[in-house]
Amino acid sequence: MAPEKDTEFGTFRFDGNYSHPEGDVPFRYLGDLVNGGMNVMIGLRAGSAYTPIRHSHPHLIIILEGTGTLLLEGTEHLYKPGSVFDVPGNILHAFVRVESTTLAVERAPTQRARKGFNKITSPRL
DSSP states (O other), rough: OOOOOEEEEEEESSEEEOOOTTEEEEEEEEOOOOTTTTEEEEEEOOOOOOBBOOSSSOOOEEEEEOOOEEEETOOOOOOTTEEEEOOTTTTEEEEEEEEEEEEEEEEEEEEHHHHHTTTTEETTO
16 A cells, blocks of 8 residues: 655655644654764754753754755755764754745764753654
8 A cells, every 4th residue: 555645745644743833844863872872863944943042951853855044053965965064052043034935854872862851752762
């Protein structure tokens, strides 16, 4: 049986949604890291824009698909497939312009990262 098609994300399926003031962000848990951190996949819809946030844990953002602009501590950075951003803890950051549907992996290396995802609706957490 062929996978059911999602009009915005092809055949990729997410486990749940992360609650965000600008709207739910499709989310898929990809596994734990040895030191207690986690890997997640997020989906951002074209035309979306998110309010900058700040949290204590660092993380990497790896863009798999899509184009847009990521804000890191007041500086805008264009992204495209293959872009990688090292986001230190305690800096203001956000996807401020999502030009085309975006899939990204976020890799948060510490247990503290889980506290930021306490609003996730996912059967795996």
